Amino acid sequence: xxxxxxxxxxxxxxxxxxxxxxxxxxxxxxxxxxxxxxxxxxxxxxxxxxxxxxxxxxxxxxxxxxxxxxxxxxxxxxxxxxxxxxxxxxxxxxxxxxxxxxxxxxxxxxxxxxxxxxxxxxxxxxxxxxxxxxxxxxxxxxxxxxxxxxxxxxxxxxxxxxxxxxxxxxxxxxxxxxxxxxxxxxxxxxxxxxxxxxxxxxxxxxxxxxxxxxxxxxxxxxxxxxxxxxxxxxxxxxxxxxxxxxxxxxxxxxxxxxxxx
Amino acid sequence: xxxxxxxxxxxxxxxxxxxxxxxxxxxxxxxxxxxxxxxxxxxxxxxxxxxxxxxxxxxxxxxxxxxxxxxxxxxxxxxxxxxxxxxxxxxxxxxxxxxxxxxxxxxxxxxxxxxxxxxxxxxxxxxxxxxxxxxxxxxxxxxxxxxxxxxxxxxxxxxxxxxxxxxxxxxxxxxxxxxxxxxxxxxxxxxxxxxxxxxxxxxxxxxxxxxxxxxxxxxxxxxxxxxxxxxxxxxxxxxxxxxxxx
Numbered sequence: 072x073x074x075x076x077x078x079x080x081x082x083x084x085x086x087x088x089x090x091x092x093x094x095x096x097x098x099x100x101x102x103x104x105x106x107x108x109x110x111x112x113x114x115x116x117x118x119x120x121x122x123x124x125x126x127x128x129x130x131x132x133x134x135x136x137x138x139x140x141x142x143x144x145x146x147x148x149x150x151x152x153x154x155x156x157x158x159x160x161x162x163x164x165x166x167x168x169x170x171x172x173x174x175x176x177x178x179x180x181x182x183x184x185x186x187x188x189x190x191x192x193x194x195x196x197x198x199x200x201x202x203x204x205x206x207x208x209x210x211x212x213x214x215x216x217x218x219x220x221x222x223x224x225x226x227x228x229x230x231x232x233x234x235x236x237x238x239x240x241x242x243x244x245x246x247x248x249x250x251x252x253x254x255x256x257x258x259x260x261x262x263x264x265x266x267x268x269x270x271x272x273x274x275x276x277x278x279x280x281x282x283x284x285x286x287x288x289x290x291x292x293x294x295x296x297x298x299x300x301x302x303x304x305x306x307x308x309x310x311x312x313x314x315x316x317x318x319x320x321x322x323x324x325x326x327x328x329x330x331x332x
Numbered sequence: 333x334x335x336x337x338x339x340x341x342x343x344x345x346x347x348x349x350x351x352x353x354x355x356x357x358x359x360x361x362x363x364x365x366x367x368x369x370x371x372x373x374x375x376x377x378x379x380x381x382x383x384x385x386x387x388x389x390x391x392x393x394x395x396x397x398x399x400x401x402x403x404x405x406x407x408x409x410x411x412x413x414x415x416x417x418x419x420x421x422x423x424x425x426x427x428x429x430x431x432x433x434x435x436x437x438x439x440x441x442x443x444x445x446x447x448x449x450x451x452x453x454x455x456x457x458x459x460x461x462x463x464x465x466x467x468x469x470x471x472x473x474x475x476x477x478x479x480x481x482x483x484x485x486x487x488x489x490x491x492x493x494x495x496x497x498x499x500x501x502x503x504x505x506x507x508x509x510x511x512x513x514x515x516x517x518x519x520x521x522x523x524x525x526x527x528x529x530x531x532x533x534x535x536x537x538x539x540x541x542x543x544x545x546x547x548x549x550x551x552x553x554x555x556x557x558x559x560x561x562x563x564x565x566x567x568x569x570x571x572x573x574x575x576x577x578x
Contacts, residue, residue, distance in 0.1 A: 235411045241386075252427075
């Protein structure tokens with residue numbers, strides 16, 4: 072079938088891939104082992120830096136009193152709700168700005184300022200508006216994600232191929248026909264990559280919101296842990312967040328692959 | 333007369349300046365005629381087609397058409413939608429105009445079949461060669477059954493070999509569908525080989541410098557026309573007329 076040279080070439084690719092994966096696993100294993108050993112031999116203060124063993128114990132404890140998945144679910148729920156609302160608002164506003172260029176020009180400086188404003192500073196106002204509950208958390212996540220979604224999506228909308236727009240106009244297409252026939256489908260990939268950015272931002276926003284006000288959620292666990300000086304709990308929260316983030320990342324990657332087929 | 337243009341004028345406005353792009357442009361197009369417009373690059377040739385098609389407003393002048401005449405515009409490059417099949421691409425103009433009837437679909441299928449693209453009906457544009465894509469673009473334009481085709485440097489995106497082949501194809505399609513056409517090009521030999529009349533434009537502001545009736549012995553397809561003995565003579569006259577400055 073293939074020549075010997077080609078087989079060797081394929082083998083080398085596989086070998087390289089395998090090596091990269093092995094190194095990745097090695098790094099995380101070493102990290103955990105060194106951390107645990109350092110804790111065992113008293114090289115680090117486990118009260119501050121915790122240890123892998125303590126983290127596992129904390130997770131098991133949380134699981135046993137039934138609060139582990141409760142907190143994860145609360146955070147996940149807030150992320151999903153903010154992500155859906157944020158994406159819909161973002162794309163809708165971007166569409167309006169594309170359709171009404173005058174409006175886009177008028178709003179441009181406001182969007183720019185809002186985009187560079189550190190959104191945490193809005194925390195106190197958000198609490199007053201939405202109260203100390205889930206509403207505030209979702210609002211915080213929205214503030215963080217919506218502006219950048221609007222800017223990104225609008226940018227890709229207005230970069231639609233002008234020649235194709237001209238073509239549609241020569242067929243006497245209306246603005247809404249241009250939007251649905253050309254602008255939306257041709258920016259499909261851009262919208263998907265906006266989803267990726269958005270999910271990350273919403274995640275940040277939700278945890279930030281949970282730091283400000285919350286009675287549950289992974290962000291709450293971390294905040295609560297630091298207040299009672301239980302650093303095991305803080306570390307556990309961070310590890311849970313890391314796991315959640317990577318699952319979400321691979322999920323999006325998977326969906327993207329499915330959709331682009 | 334299918335089309336009568338009189339004293340067309342177009343001014344472009346920029347913040348610094350206003351630019352007279354087209355001035356005193358008048359000519360009549362007979363039914364079934366193929367007219368080529370040549371001129372120095374950037375003189376505003378394409379502007380004329382944009383105005384005819386209604387994409388831009390003329391600053392002055394009148395355009396009269398026979399009642400019920402419709403235009404089909406073919407731009408530089410094929411502008412096919414990569415995310416749709418060839419068949420869907422061809423139906424684009426019809427879809428934008430409203431419902432696509434079975435009769436329309438049959439007509440498009442017939443066009444695709446006649447011009448050798450039937451087996452690619454359900455393929456995507458990325459699987460086609462440049463020449464084939466250009467033919468699809470022409471079928472997309474023909475699908476709306478225009479009476480008058482406006483071709484804006486339709487082959488400029490192609491390499492020289494496919495350019496010759498595709499201009500031959502496109503010419504045959506236009507003639508066999510009995511359409512009138514106005515083609516803008518900067519390629520003098522392309523203009524002589526395809527057109528019944530060649531209009532030479534001046535530098536900006538673009539006005540008509542001269543009009544040549546192209547009379548070739550044994551006039552047939554563009555590739556053959558290039559072999560006619562009058563070809564070089566026309567080429568020479570038009571070249572001098574355009575007055576290129578490098």
